[in-house]
Amino acid sequence: MSPVSKRAALGVLTLAGLVLAVAGLWFLAHLGLSGTGSFRATPSTGRIVVLDPSVLNRVDSPVTITAKAKDGGDVWIGRAAPSDARSLVGKAAATSVTGVSVSGWRLETAARGTGTAPTLAGADLWRQQVAGKGTATLAISQTHAPETVVVATRSGKPADLSELTLTWQRQAWTAEAVTALVLGLLLMAGGVAGLARVRGARPERTESDDPTPPERTKPDDPTAPDTRPETTEQTQQPAGTTEPTQQPAATSEEGRR
The missing domain is CATH 1.10.287 (Helix Hairpins)
Known part of the structure; x- marks a missing residue:
């Protein structure tokens, strides 16, 4: 490579x-x-809230529903079989919770219906129902899935909710x-x-990367004249000394005198 x-x-x-x-x-x-994931939404006013099985039973883990009303108002939560809840709510104006968004940890909602819901708390089709002032909480264990949950007031009027939270826990x-x-x-x-x-x-080096080998020089021609400069040895004398002057040798005649 x-x-x-x-x-x-x-x-x-x-x-x-x-x-x-x-x-x-x-x-x-x-x-x-703890592996706890919470998803929130602020439902529109003037509508009851319906949570479909596609949200409540999407994973095989318990889910907790918490509804908070503004100014400590009344809030009611009931769970039932999807067909029973649909027959009771009918075409009432509702905010349907249809999914969750992991990117924003928000609940996805859609508006439907235009009518008025009947009295909800008095019906005998609810498997479980809770009510409270300001806050109501309902836990679903998935044992009886699929199920539908409705959030409103006991009389069927919409609850003025400030926040709706669904929480799952899975380690x-x-x-x-x-x-x-x-x-x-x-x-x-x-x-x-x-x-x-x-x-x-x-x-990695390749043959094309190798430099051009230097040309081999031919040996010197023994017959060619030696052009190298001659080196002469010069005797350096210490400063201040002079060579002795050689006197000419006396002739034989001067020697006889």
Whole structure:
């Protein structure tokens, strides 16, 4: 594999690890160590609230419904079989909770109907119902799924809700978030280390990269004249000394005198 291909593959690996680590950290921050996920909405005023089985029974885990009314007003919650709740509510003006949005941890809602709901608390079709001042909470164990939940007042008038919250708890979600975080960090670390090795490695030399070998010089022609400069040894004398002057030898005649 060429160095460019290696860098591209390691870059993709690093990016994938970063995305996985961020997703794991994000889910862990919202779910916590207990694996609790809460989704909220503010229903429109003047409408009862209906929670469909597609939301309540979407996972095989208990779900808790909490309805808060403004200024400590009356609030009532009842659960029943989907067909029974549909026959009682009919075409009353309602806010239907149809799904959840993980990106914003919000409940998805839709408006339907235009009529008025009848008295709700007096019907004998409810499997469970709770009421309160300001706040009412109902827990569903999924034992009798599918089910539908209606939030209003005892008389069937819409409750003036400030917030509606659905909470699921599942420990496996925390384990999955931690796994994604750790795996993402490992992939990112491996990609960064690989990029560092590829960047620090010397490129492989090929035959085309080798420099042109120097031309071999022919041995000197023994018949050619020696043009090298002659080196003469010069005797340096210490400063201040002079060579002795040689006197000419006396002739034989001067010697006789």
